[in-house]
Amino acid sequence: MSEATIERGLNLFREQMNAPIASFFSSCVNCGMCAEACLFYTETGDPKYTPINKLEPFRRVWEQEYTLWGKLKSLLGMSKPVTDELLEEWEPLIYDACTLCGRCSMVCPVGNDISYMIRHAREGFVAAGYAPEGIKGASRRAITIGSPMGVKYPALAAQIKHIEADTGLTIPVDVEGVDYMALLSSMEIMNFPEYMEALARIFKQAGVTWTISSEAFEATNSGIQIGSSDIARELVNRVVVAADKLKVKYVISPECGHAYTAIRWEGPNLIGRPYNFKVVHILELLDELRASGRLKTEGMEDDRLTFHDPCQIVRKGGVLEPPSNLLNMVASNFVDMQDPREMNCCCGGGGGVSAPMSEPNRYVSRYLNARNPN
């Protein structure tokens, strides 16, 4: 990353400006309804957590440089400048107090996509040097080591060896010409290796040909989390190069929601062209296998159970029905949560949310405790 300055930050704000953002800022009448959709406001009652307020520095750049009236006000010295102090003050709001869950974008009466604006505003914050240390470190590790948690290929190779020895299954690595290339998140490599075992088992039964790439196995994209397109592009590009090299038809995005946003929706725009392969979320692929009869299960869970829709995959990713389709396959008493699918409430977030936060967020914990008292 080149040196962070307020000038770079302002330039990045300018680079992000487009017709959607200008129409969103033009349309806000400060009705305050987005506050009620935001967990940080509902859990604290503090008006500073109103989603649209988190964008004040970005809004000032828009007003002062992209509106006639704002330009006149600036000429007359009537506008409040965007300074280091302002960005420093707003950093906790734009990083620690937003999970990019996008619920506010669903309720705004004038239709403002507020989480889209926060995603773009973060570009300016990170370029000006106002991003939490933790995510800066994770991004550096992602660029230099290849994974935000510092996981290198030998660690993955060791896990693969364990699984193969324990189960007798094969986890294919760097196999050219197969249909699918699976990505993993660091968490799955280190803490939930059973994910790879499950893939191997299911794909064997369903006759899916697949591989893991030793050069690009990490799905987590710290660049998306921190809000830096430069970093995000570099990380997406590694996957694109590996997928092209192995000539796969599909890349499978794992559970991680922000990873899905990164590789499925932002990726082609970051590299500036469509992919030569398709991206599917693992839930989409499993649902496809279910629908075509290639995924077979035995037995039913009879306890009443539900599914907490993940924001990035469902509301912001469009994978709406596969989770319930799959659960109905194995559970006789599956029920939807209150406000299911695109209106779901943020669960407080996985790695993509906690990683950019400067400290464990007490509001998120309070929110989770309030929603799940048991």
Added chain:
Amino acid sequence: MDFLLWVRGPGFDIALVIFLIGILIRLLEVLILGRKPDYSEPRGAELGAGLRTVLIRTLPEQGSFKRSPFTVVGGYVWHIGFFITLFLFVPHIELINAMIGLSWPGIASNLIDAVAAVTIVTLLAMLFSRLSHPVKRFLSGPEDYLTWLVTFLPMLTGYLAYHRMIDPYPLVLGLHILSEELLMVVFPFTKLMHAFTFIFARWYNGAMAGRRGVQS
């Protein structure tokens, strides 16, 4: 009388020009920014989803209605009341007809009177809510109160003029026209522009979500 002649003549023309050219500039300011092509493989079509969002955002999402009932109901009442008094009061229709030759039937003036009264009370209640609700008070700046004022004044002066509550009548009528000119002049430079840009905002929101297969 000079005052009434001025607000009806040159005053109105000046305000109208600022209003129309101002809106045009503001809309161009937004649209020329454009947006970059999206290379991600779409799951759904942008057009239909975007247009649907333009329409369905008019109805509040269920949870929002429960959480902010006053903002939702008050917002409906005064917007609808404002449009009824503006476009269905016979003298207003005659003015528009004289200007652009378009005419439509109005509604009885005593009905307009009742609608105007409700609108005025609702606007006062909305101001009270802005001053007292923690979120709205926190968010609001001079522009929010200015836009409220220039929206409220034409309603108030119109009501006073209709009931001849200020003497002489030409003075109150002149004040009514002047307040409406103030609204037109302030309009393009403030968030009153949402009356036009909300269509783009909703469309972009709906289109971007629709591309991902979600109806926003």
